[in-house]
Amino acid sequence: MPLILIVGAGRxxxxxxxxxxxxxxxxxxxxxxxxxxERLDSGMDTxxxxxxxxxTVGHGLEIDALRxxxxxxxxxxxxxxDGDNTNLTIAxxxxxxxxxxxxIVRVMDPRRAEWYEEQGLxxxxxxxxxxxxxERALGV
Amino acid sequence: MYVVIAGAGKVGWNLARExxxxxxxxxxxxxxxxxxxxxxxxxxxxxxxxxxTELWVLERAGINRADLTIAVTGDDEDNLLxxxxxxxxxxxxxxxxxxxxPRNRPYFELLGIQPVVSATDLILRxxxxxxxxxGLVHLLDLRDEQLEIIEVEVGQGAAAAGRKVAExxxxxxxxxxxxxxxGRGFVPKADTVIDAGDxxxxxxDPGLEERITAxxxxxx
Numbered sequence: 001m002p003l004i005l006i007v008g009a010g011r012x013x014x015x016x017x018x019x020x021x022x023x024x025x026x027x028x029x030x031x032x033x034x035x036x037x038e039r040l041d042s043g044m045d046t047x048x049x050x051x052x053x054x055x056t057v058g059h060g061l062e063i064d065a066l067r068x069x070x071x072x073x074x075x076x077x078x079x080x081x082d083g084d085n086t087n088l089t090i091a092x093x094x095x096x097x098x099x100x101x102x103x104i105v106r107v108m109d110p111r112r113a114e115w116y117e118e119q120g121l122x123x124x125x126x127x128x129x130x131x132x133x134x135e136r137a138l139g140v
Numbered sequence: 141m142y143v144v145i146a147g148a149g150k151v152g153w154n155l156a157r158e159x160x161x162x163x164x165x166x167x168x169x170x171x172x173x174x175x176x177x178x179x180x181x182x183x184x185x186x187x188x189x190x191x192x193t194e195l196w197v198l199e200r201a202g203i204n205r206a207d208l209t210i211a212v213t214g215d216d217e218d219n220l221l222x223x224x225x226x227x228x229x230x231x232x233x234x235x236x237x238x239x240x241x242p243r244n245r246p247y248f249e250l251l252g253i254q255p256v257v258s259a260t261d262l263i264l265r266x267x268x269x270x271x272x273x274x275g276l277v278h279l280l281d282l283r284d285e286q287l288e289i290i291e292v293e294v295g296q297g298a299a300a301a302g303r304k305v306a307e308x309x310x311x312x313x314x315x316x317x318x319x320x321x322x323g324r325g326f327v328p329k330a331d332t333v334i335d336a337g338d339x340x341x342x343x344x345d346p347g348l349e350e351r352i353t354a355x356x357x358x359x360x
Contacts, residue, residue, distance in 0.1 A: 061216075061217070061244060061247070062243075063243075073349055083217070084193070085215070085217040085218050085220075085221050086217050088217075088221055089217040089221065089247065092250075092251055093247055093250065096250055096251070097250055097349055109193075109194060109195075110195075111195045111196070112193075112194075112195060112225075115195070115225070115229060135200070
């Protein structure tokens with residue numbers, strides 16, 4: 001069963017975590033805020049752990065926390081904290097130090113998302129989508 | 141020389157002042173508005189307001205023609221990414237990054253960001269130097285060249301005490317380059333006898349520290 005490690009379980013990270021778990025993956029979340037755990041459970045019939053998920057409290061730059069969350073076995077690494085700089089840093093660490101095969105990083109800043117994409121990182125830029133949606137809504 | 145400095149904290153501000161005094165052209169970038177306004181009163185046009193991790197802010201500061209980029213914000217991820225972009229996107233030939241948390245130092249090395257400066261490490265180095273009982277002191281680490289210079293005090297009853305330099309059992313890749321005795325340093329010859337209480341400077345390949353300590357530390 002593939003292990004997916006998600007760092008940063010805000011609105012995006014927690015939703016992706018839930019759907020990946022429902023799709024039959026092993027999902028581990030690393031977040032420095034215990035409140036994120038409550039967000040995972042809200043509106044659900046079972047708690048995150050009872051559903052089979054893993055949750056570690058810690059920062060994505062701490063090696064110990066990354067190891068505890070299972071980075072050594074991870075098949076997929078998702079960097080979705082609310083900070084571009086944290087995401088870009090930990091994504092590169094996951095890729096270069098731990099050799100995680102698939103690394104996806106959220107970057108709000110479109111220009112940096114584009115440049116890091118050119119450097120080989122798989123980036124997702126919500127701002128770019130928002131711009132496109134607005135343009136479409138305005139008929140540009 | 142044209143220098144771009146990210147971060148107008150105490151380090152960035154003082155660096156800018158020193159470099160300007162020495163005749164260099166400097167632009168400091170500060171992302172906090174109130175701090176920017178304070179420093180701007182002195183540095184005037186040599187400081188700009190903005191987030192130095194954003195490309196357009198770096199470009200406005202003239203990163204394209206910078207000879208040196210220094211990232212000294214209080215945030216290690218910011219410093220790392222600013223230097224990475226300066227080096228790899230804008231081909232700035234020289235970068236210097238500040239490491240706030242020494243535990244993050246390996247990440248800078250992993251991503252090729254060199255050299256780095258860590259105040260915590262510098263203070264630790266000074267403590268080691270000022271407190272001789274600490275044992276082995278790193279005076280200089282040349283990481284790229286894979287060489288280091290260390291200082292070690294010869295303990296009472298140490299294997300090396302009372303021996304000639306030529307007879308001290310050193311591993312390959314280690315060489316005694318100086319002896320400090322009674323406040324004076326000199327370059328020893330092969331027949332110089334090393335005494336307990338001397339401080340000995342060695343140049344060595346990294347990783348030999350334990351075998352050096354075994355020769356010079358006292359019995360018990």
